[in-house]
Amino acid sequence: xxxxxxxxxxxxxxxxxxxxxxxxxxxxxxxxxxxxxxxxxxxxxxxxxxxxxxxxxxxxxxxxxxxxxxxxxxxxxxxxxxxxxxxxxxxxxxxxxxxxxxxxxxxxxxxxxxxxxxxxxxxxxxxxxxxxxxxxxxxxxxxxxxxxxxxxxxxxxxxxxxxxxx
Amino acid sequence: xxxxxxxxxxxxxxxxxxxxxxxxxxxxxxxxxxxxxxxxxxxxxxxxxxxxxxxxxxxxxxxxxxxxxxxxxxxxxxxxxxxxxxxxxxxxxxxxxxxxxxxxxxxxxxxxxxxxxxxxxxxxxxxxxxxxxxxxxxxxxxxxxxxxxxxxxxxxxxxxx
Numbered sequence: 571x572x573x574x575x576x577x578x579x580x581x582x583x584x585x586x587x588x589x590x591x592x593x594x595x596x597x598x599x600x601x602x603x604x605x606x607x608x609x610x611x612x613x614x615x616x617x618x619x620x621x622x623x624x625x626x627x628x629x630x631x632x633x634x635x636x637x638x639x640x641x642x643x644x645x646x647x648x649x650x651x652x653x654x655x656x657x658x659x660x661x662x663x664x665x666x667x668x669x670x671x672x673x674x675x676x677x678x679x680x681x682x683x684x685x686x687x688x689x690x691x692x693x694x695x696x697x698x699x700x701x702x703x704x705x706x707x708x709x710x711x712x713x714x715x716x717x718x719x720x721x722x723x724x725x726x727x728x729x730x731x732x733x734x735x736x
Numbered sequence: 737x738x739x740x741x742x743x744x745x746x747x748x749x750x751x752x753x754x755x756x757x758x759x760x761x762x763x764x765x766x767x768x769x770x771x772x773x774x775x776x777x778x779x780x781x782x783x784x785x786x787x788x789x790x791x792x793x794x795x796x797x798x799x800x801x802x803x804x805x806x807x808x809x810x811x812x813x814x815x816x817x818x819x820x821x822x823x824x825x826x827x828x829x830x831x832x833x834x835x836x837x838x839x840x841x842x843x844x845x846x847x848x849x850x851x852x853x854x855x856x857x858x859x860x861x862x863x864x865x866x867x868x869x870x871x872x873x874x875x876x877x878x879x880x881x882x883x884x885x886x887x888x889x890x891x892x893x894x895x896x897x
Contacts, residue, residue, distance in 0.1 A: 573813060576809060576812075576813055577809045577813075580809035580812065581809060584804065584807065584809075585801040585802075585804035586797070586801055588800075588801075588804040588805070589797050589800030589801045589803075589804060590797075592800060592804075593796065593797075593800060598805075602805060602807075606807070606811065606812055606815070609809075609812035609816070610812050610815050610816045610819065613812065613813065613816035613817075614816050614819060614820055670792075671792040671793065671795065671796045672796055675793075675796070686789070686793060687793065687797075689761065690761060690765075690786075690789055690790040690793045690794070691765075691790075691793050691794060691797045693761070693762055693765040693766070695758065696758070715753070718785065718786060718789055721789060722785055722788075722789060725792075
């Protein structure tokens, strides 16, 4: 990859990647470190895709793997599973515009946060998410449904209206 | 014959699943939520909830992207180049080290014989009459090996660009 191409790619992807990592990992400093490492690993990979979209997907995949490795090393892999939602205090100060959804998202396990972000913010299809998260494509639909339901429930408990008849 | 409970479960599953949900979310993200799609969302609990979640997450994403720290791309670029070079140095295997050692040893012997012939006179007279000739041959080998080494290093440098 040429320096010019990397510069353009970096400048167009850094902020969205950081936002994703910060919301999934719940730690701004960790997000910075992981993002930086992801770019370095991407540059050092023997071959990189020509397509901008594929390169972006590869970047998110690498970043997610680094984030998982971090948790694994820290013996916090349990937080990645369904059984152990963090439920802790939000690491970011909520504001009027995004406070409810940010706080609600932090109450979900990282896997659910990641799936929701990839599907509803980045707009990836189930097939693409499956490749990026190393999960079976068939299970993405179910996992995503559970994640969305859980987020909606948390938001309802917080008094946020997702306009769903119950 | 389907019982009431089964019918209730099926109705609940249907209420939790809409085949148009991915299309609706993709349209919302892509800014192509047409009137027809909005009409469907009004009538479909699943899609309405998905769109509400997507809208909330998009607001959060926009705020998060604005809060992202700014970094110069060169930090990652230079870090990657440095790491790659470190890796190349580490790859200097035993064979390369042995070859380099042999070349250096030949060079040392050859230079000693050329620059300090009195040092080797005793050896030459006793055990190896043609030592000076051998030294010249070795010096020639060293020059050739050195030239090849420079060529290899130059090729590697070009390859790393």
